Amino acid sequence: MDSFERYLGDTYDLVDTLKNSERSFVAVVYDKRAKRLCTMKQRELNSLPIYRTLKDLDNPHIPKIYRLFERDGKLIVIEEHIDGQTLEEFFIYRQIDEALAEEILLQLCDCLAALHEKNIIHRDLKPSNIMLTEKNFVKLIDFGIARIFKPESLSDTELLGTRGYAPPEQFGLFDFGQTDRRSDIYALGVTMKTLLGEDYDGQLKKIFDKCTALEPMQRFQSVEEIVTALARNKKFALIKKISAAMLAGVMIFFLPQVVNFRETFQPEVQSEKISAPVEESPSEKISAPVEKVQPQEKFFDEASIKIPTLPQTSLPEMNLPTFEPLPEITPPAVHDEKSSGEVELKLFLNGEPTSKEHMVYLYGWQDWSRDNYGQFLFPDGWQAQLHVENHSGKDLINPRIAVNVGRDKKSFDIPPILNGQSFDLDIPLGGKMASPQKGSGHLQIILQASGVPQIFLNKTFRLVQ
Secondary structure, rough: OOHHHHHHHHHEEEEEEEEOOOOOEEEEEEOOOEEEEEEEEEHHHHHHHHHHHHHHHHOOOOOOOEEEEEOOEEEEEEEEEEOOOHHHHHHHOOOOOOOHHHHHHHHHHHHHHHHHHHEEEEOOOOOHHHEEEEOOOOOOOOOOEEEEOOOOOOOOOOOOOOOOOOOHHOOOOOOOOOOOOHHHHHHHHHHHHHHHHHOOOOOOOHHHHHHHHOOOOOOOOOHHHHHHHHHHHHHHHHHHHHHHHHHHHHHHHHHHHHHHHHHHHHHHHHHHHHHHHOOOOOOHHHHHHHHHHOHHHHHHHHHHHOOOOOOOOHHHHHHHHHHOOOHOEEEEEEEHHHOOOOOOEEOOOOOOEOOOOOEEEEEOOHHOOOOOOOOOOOOOOOOEEEEEEEEEOOOOEEEEEEEEOEEEEEEEEEEEEEOOOEEEEEEEEOOEEOOOOOOOOEEEEEEEEEEEEEEEEEEEEEOOO
16 A cells, blocks of 8 residues: 555545446545545546646536545546535436526526536436435535536547437537537537427427527527527516506406496497487477486485495304414414524434435445345335424415335325424335435425425435445
8 A cells, every 4th residue: 555545545534436447436425524424436537637627627516626536547526515416316206497407507598607607518418427416405526427628629539428418519520620619519409309208399498499509600699699589578578568568457357336336327328329319408308318417326326335244243243263273273372483484394213313415425325135136125114204393474274295216106195384383204115226326316395385385305225344
């Protein structure tokens, strides 16, 4: 063991190996000096300029680069460990709607704008290289085949990328030249189309279609143009909403008046037309309408429109005071002590609390049973406990909890959780998939209730040595 290996051993503890092949090595390590989880990667030495540039970048959507080492013709990268799911994993358990897709798109545009400003082309943008944290915050990862754009080059030196997401020029097709920022825009459009599905036909479709045009000149020429198009879409949608609201307001304002006019004045006009032929002089014709308008005073007479009052004895018979015990159920001052304004979901595994991080590390799995597909199963008797605390300021009425463990799905009807109260639910895990052949197993919990948005809790189970 040389001094470098001793340094690595003294500084980092291996937590889990995520990937180990001839081309790359990826592992989760614990930095004992900085006291934080990190991701250690081995890359080709020719990617050193890319990572040096990334190290100087300060963009929240790009993992921070802590250290770079050169060893035996390879580059070792120590970077920020992202606690979350890839969009590919996220998409398994939850359908991505248009609002969330737009949120993800804007964050990716911000990330790509910072990269393209430094002439870095990612070249492998796809759902499995986009991380999403619990707060729906986007992180773009895996710069293994990224390159620096060179204006003097006619084509890429290496034709790399993921088929289906990479544009034609990335594989040297149609003589479109080297990859540039428009190549990432193509992959961005394909990614968003994948997340929303083939049948998507919403207001973002035209933007995605332009992103994925075959020829680079027909695409957006920069991500800033995409952001402008999104703003234009929002402005147009807002104008449509305002116009619809104004039209509805006009109808609401005028319709009662039209109805009142028809009901009040139409009978007099009809009687005037009937009586007109028997009138003999012009003076009588002029005075006739005045005489016929007079009865309106009787029509609007106070006695004719007076609403009868209810008997005095009707209110006591309603017995309204029976609803007063509700305030006594809600514990006083609990909401004042915790002012988070949220519904908090906490997960315990066999009575032990899990951390706030998305990842749950499992040990001692070597003796666990497997199913016919080689997937590791939780032992009998294992269970998770969900603790729900309601500090949202609202009562959770008709709540329902959906639990997805691997491919197993189950729903639980639970009693109402009033503001300031909590609820505990036992979730059996025995016999359910913990991990597919030492990959990543997933647990997703969805809390639904009347009048409040859905609340998600996502955990990834990772088997470690």
